[in-house]
Amino acid sequence: MTETLLVTGASGQLGRGVIRHLLDTLKVPPARIIATTRNPENLAELAARGVAIRAANFDDTASLASAFKGADRVLIISTGEIDLLHGKRLKQHQNAVTAARQAGVSHLLYTSMPNPEPGSPVLFAGDHYGTEQAIKASGIPFTIFRNGWYQENLFMSLPHAIASGQWHTSAADGRIAHGARDDMAAAIAAGLASRATESTTYTLTGPQAYTVAEIAALVTDVTGKPIEVVQLSDEALTEGLKAAGVPEGFAPVITSFDTNTRSGRIAMVTDAVERLSGKKPQSLKNFIEANKAALAG
Numbered sequence: 001m002t003e004t005l006l007v008t009g010a011s012g013q014l015g016r017g018v019i020r021h022l023l024d025t026l027k028v029p030p031a032r033i034i035a036t037t038r039n040p041e042n043l044a045e046l047a048a049r050g051v052a053i054r055a056a057n058f059d060d061t062a063s064l065a066s067a068f069k070g071a072d073r074v075l076i077i078s079t080g081e082i083d084l085l086h087g088k089r090l091k092q093h094q095n096a097v098t099a100a101r102q103a104g105v106s107h108l109l110y111t112s113m114p115n116p117e118p119g120s121p122v123l124f125a126g127d128h129y130g131t132e133q134a135i136k137a138s139g140i141p142f143t144i145f146r147n148g149w150y151q152e153n154l155f156m157s158l159p160h161a162i163a164s165g166q167w168h169t170s171a172a173d174g175r176i177a178h179g180a181r182d183d184m185a186a187a188i189a190a191g192l193a194s195r196a197t198e199s200t201t202y203t204l205t206g207p208q209a210y211t212v213a214e215i216a217a218l219v220t221d222v223t224g225k226p227i228e229v230v231q232l233s234d235e236a237l238t239e240g241l242k243a244a245g246v247p248e249g250f251a252p253v254i255t256s257f258d259t260n261t262r263s264g265r266i267a268m269v270t271d272a273v274e275r276l277s278g279k280k281p282q283s284l285k286n287f288i289e290a291n292k293a294a295l296a297g
Contacts, residue, residue: 002032003106004070005192008056008096009077010035011042014111017185018075018192019046021277025186026193036067058092064099074100075109075192078131082124082253089124093131097138108135109143109192114203114266116146121259123252141199143191148205149257149266151178151287156254158219158295160244161227168230169212170237174261177269179206180282187276202272207281209267215284222288223296234259 005022009015019035022028030050035043040053047053056067058079068074076096081089093110100108116128135142161167184204191202210218216227232240234255241251260266273281288295 003072003195004032004034006034006036006068006071006074007077007192008036008058008075009079010046010053011037011039012077012080014181014185014188015077017182018077018189019051021186021189022193023049023051026189028193034067034071058095061095061099061102064096065102068099068103068105071103071105073107073109073192074103074105075111075188076100076131077111078128082127087127087130089127090130093127094134097131097134097140100140101138105140107142107197108138108140109145109188110135111188112144112146114146114148114205114268120265121256121263123256136199141197143196143199144201145184145188145191146201146203147184148179148203148268149176150181150184151206151282151284152181154178154215154287155291155295161216162219162223162225162296165226166228166230167212167216168232168237168240169258170232170234170255171212171258171261172231173211173213174258174264175209175211175267176261177205177207177209177267178284178287179204179273180287183273183277183279183281186279187273190276190278202276203268203270204272205268205270206273207269207283209269210284212261218285219288219295222285222292225296 007015007018022033034052035046036054036056037043040055043053054067057063079089079092112128116125132144187204213229216229220226238251238255242248
């Protein structure tokens with residue numbers, strides 16, 4: 001049986017990475033791949049390679065059902081619509097699950113986050129937990145990828161920390177095993193292209209967990225620039241972020257990542273990336289070395 005594979009959010013960084021691995025690493029014929037996006041013109045290069053491009057609007061279930069038609073295995077990449085007041089992203093994901101059921105999809109895959117259950121300090125964790133529950137209630141066999149924090153997320157904090165010599169955090173001695181986005185894309189592509197039919201949940205992480213102080217030491221070792229780690233309360237960190245120009249509504253979201261780290265809910269290290277992709281994940285030190293110029297300005 002030749003299954004048709006569909007990737008939503010295909011114009012985003014993760015979506016593009018998944019499709020690239022389907023085509024170039026796994027050698028999936030482009031005729032078996034459907035890429036959906038709100039703006040199909042952004043995927044002209046994939047269309048030129050023979051990938052089917054379809055418009056999909058997560059706010060419109062009928063649009064999604066039409067986009068999903070004929071797809072066997074559908075990967076729902078979580079949208080970027082973080083709306084803490086109105087639950088827009090959860091509603092979008094629920095629309096996608098409903099559309100997948102209407103379209104007769106045989107296997108549903110989703111990009112979630114580690115430990116999104118009630119009690120998570122991460123302010124948007126409920127979007128992921130609610131989506132996981134909707135997928136399980138749909139009756140469609142599923143694969144859930146609980147993606148850990150990307151190494152690329154460090155671009156939000158490290159350039160300023162390197163430039164100023166100080167890294168403000170409320171994470172204390174909590175640990176994170178940052179993973180490369182492309183490593184996770186390779187693992188997700190392998191799961192999407194597999195013939196697996198059982199329902200499974202994977203937590204995807206990097207190969208080693210570090211505290212903020214240990215990451216700072218790695219950065220200093222690579223760049224030669226010392227960084228002092230300044231531990232703050234959550235409240236002080238939020239106020240500092242706002243003073244630095246982070247939008248008032250988003251500053252508490254960033255702080256919630258540190259709260260989550262401090263609580264130990266993101267400290268896990270798994271071998272899921274290597275098991276799925278067959279490739280050892282990139283170390284944090286290699287990431288810092290590869291991006292030394294960009295990080296240090």
